Amino acid sequence: MRKHILIADTSKVSRYVLENYLSEKFNVASVSSISEALDISNEIKPDLVIMSYELKDGNAFQFCESLKEKNLNIPLVIITSNKEEISKYDAYEYGIIEFLDRDKIDESIVDIVDEIINLYSNINLSDSYIVAVDDSITQLKFIENVLQQTNAKYKLFSDPKKFLMEIEKQIPDICIIDIFMDEIDGIELTKAIRKNKKLVNTRIVIQTGSRESSLIRTLIVFGADDYLLKPYSPEELLLKIINNVKIKKINDELDEINKELFLKATTDPLTKLYNRRFILEQLNILIANFNRYLTPFAVIILDLDHFKHINDTYGHDVGDDVLVHFSSILRATLRKTDIIGRFGGEEFLCLIPNISNESIATVVSKILSNVRSYKIKSNNETITFTVSIGCCIFNKNYKTSNEIIKCADEMLYMAKNNGRNRAYLKIDDDIIEIT
Known part of the structure; x- marks a missing residue:
């Protein structure tokens, strides 16, 4: 056309x-x-x-x-x-x-x-948000005239302090910042932005009248992504905006891709809990923290009782539902800081950091109680299930992840052999039964 x-x-x-x-x-x-x-x-x-x-x-x-x-x-x-x-x-x-x-x-x-x-x-910035910070009203007006051509959402700040107070209300794609301002200069403002993890992908474009290479290097070192040499034309500003918005969007997309890849690599597809590999990595981290700081933690292995019978009686779809519901019980019962994973089949592994010997028994007892009271409706039938639990508190006698898992496994074996639907907890040399 x-x-x-x-x-x-x-x-x-x-x-x-x-x-x-x-x-x-x-x-x-x-x-x-x-x-x-x-x-x-x-x-x-x-x-x-x-x-x-x-x-x-x-x-x-x-x-x-x-x-x-x-x-x-x-x-x-x-x-x-x-x-x-x-x-x-x-x-x-x-x-x-x-x-x-x-x-x-x-x-x-x-x-x-x-x-x-x-x-x-070809400008399509309607989904972008751009912020300009300059104590010169004239310069802000100039920037606004260019931004009006882009259809982008924007906000202008003549007060850097007000900008810092409001920046998290809506995360900008670009911050255009003047280097020399009375209240807070552009370098200090850049440092403040870069300290905020929410703004990690926000692009910072600094306006400066100086062509000194040392100043430009300083700007980049402290977190600026680009700069504009004043005086500059509307076309220069527009090109900077377009290019930096593109980079910001690409970085956002890469972050989303990385999050998806991380989830696929670390979670069990059925229960959405962590998978075996990831939870073992976390166990090794907890052991390293214990060796350095003596930070206490517990290892819990849980196994659904008579799970094969559930699969054979109701079908594998119902068996999968039981696994998913059991995962929900664990999430609801344990703290956000606790690490929950599917260890394999109907077996689960939980890592409980910063837990006292007195508190871990309460946690295990609560899991048993919540599972016993849980009911699943399937094809007009009510399905209940129970769980057997083995738990060990890590101490200096354990050297590796295999040793502490072996301990929890032995406690689980005791629970299975003594009637299921119970837990055995080992603290140092003491073994406690929880029913």
Whole structure:
């Protein structure tokens, strides 16, 4: 589809030259006044406006203000001559994105216009959130004019302290931060952001007027991802925003992929508990902590009683349901800091860190009680089940994970041999039966 270009210029010659070059590739409308330009902008919303500074009934800045009043975000380019003294910075504040030299317009204008339109028309940042922090209201206004072209959600802060207070309310994709501010400078702000684990993927773009390589290195060392050398054009800012949003989204996607891979590698697909490999790794970590800090922990092995009978009587689907429900009982009974895993088949392994000898008996007794009172409905039948438990408290007599698991296994064997639906707990040399 051909893009629409609006040319607004009091010079007939200039309009003719621009139309001549652009009309082969674009739909071109040509006017000489603000009122005409506004009428066309309302009617077709052009993809780009190329205009002279002076128009019949006003100037380019007034046209920019009129567009804003009508909530029309249209890229604007000014054509100027050497005789005209127009502040680029003032123009950027009003939302002008580029300058073209009237005396140098030739066939290359087609490629220039094409690049500008492609840049602005392909922006899709509606799902992005961008924050700018600068104690200069003028600079914030300039940034806002660019952000309005992107459809991104954004928030502007002139007070760095207020920014730090509010940043966790909505995690930004990008923070554009000025390096020199009275309250908190950009480096200190960057450090504060990087200390927050929730903001690990948030991109930090620092504005600086210094080209000193040592300063740039310092910014990167403390966590900045990119920088803008002031003064910069709206196009430069826009490109930085687009590129950094892309990187942020890619990093977010990689995080999600890594989380999924971690879950697949560490969890049992049926019960969603940790798998055998992961829980043994955690056991070795607990042993290392005990050897270094004497941090107490218990190892519990649990085995569902007569599970084969459940499978044979009700079918494997019901057997799977029993395993899933039993997993839920363990989650509900144990603490969030406890580590619960499926060890294999109907056997489960729980690691209970920071537990006293007195408390572990209460924990085991509670598991037995909660399992006994649990009922599963299946095909109009009520199914109940019980569990046998073996538990050992780790001490200096154990050297490896195999030794402590062997102890818990022996306690489990005692529970099975003495009627099931009970637990045996070993603390040092004492063995306690819990029924």
